[in-house]
Amino acid sequence: MLTTKEIMEIIPHRHPFLLVDTVTECEPGQRAVGYKCVTYDEPYFAGHFPGEPVMPGVLQIEACAQVGAVAILSLEKNKGKTAYFGAVNNARFKRKVVPGDKLKMECEIIKSKGPVGIGKVTASVDGETALTAELTFMIG
Template sequence: MEITYPCGREEIEAVLPHRAPFVWVSRVLACKPGVSVTAELDVPADLPLFSGHFPDYPVLPGVIIMEALAQAASFSLLVERGAEGAIGFLAGIDNAKFRQQVRPGDTVTLEAEIVKSSHRLCVAEVRASVDGRVCATATQKYILANGDAAQSAPEGSQV
């Protein structure tokens, strides 16, 4: 699949298996398949999760920021492998740091650099920022699986 950048939801959904309401990448600005990616997430003020997190002071949960980063990194990996639609299971998050809150109306820049990519295990250094201010950083690990291979993912792994 040939993709030109920047690209939007149509191309993202052609690569990632995620669907609404769990697609956490609004657009991909740049991608060097299997090497790096820069994407963005628009954080709408009317996200239903803000009614509970927190009603008087809405903040995007850190786990959603980590998921958005994992989806951006997986986009780069899946495009490089020609494995559009394969499932990526989050296998680990090391050294996660949350430095800045993400609020309704923010646009989060999602950056990932792939530092290891073998047949099944991939590792990425990830960073989320808003207006140049770093919100979160981590080292993430993923296991990629196709169709029936998803059944063999380690117990406890998450998409």
């Protein structure tokens, strides 16, 4: 298991934009599973939405991308590099993510050639799918 501190040694994100608390599984270059404990004091809840806090879908995608970045940047050849978005495809949101949820994020690298690849991501809460998407990344 990777702690927040160990995750920060792999990816460049920092608070308040580090959206992964732990990574419980990581096969470098292949797949990773991580978690985000969604708390009421997340800064975006002040405006999204007052009286009905919902984690923005774009931040769910970003959180999944960070889990994928842990997988791809754990490869020795990619250490110290950054994974950038190339595209987001087929994103589907299936349920709201709200304070108190423990968001499980899974990323499987399904294609990789040179500095470009595609990750298939799924986010869920208590086994219920919240998000599915395909993310294209570029290593820089």
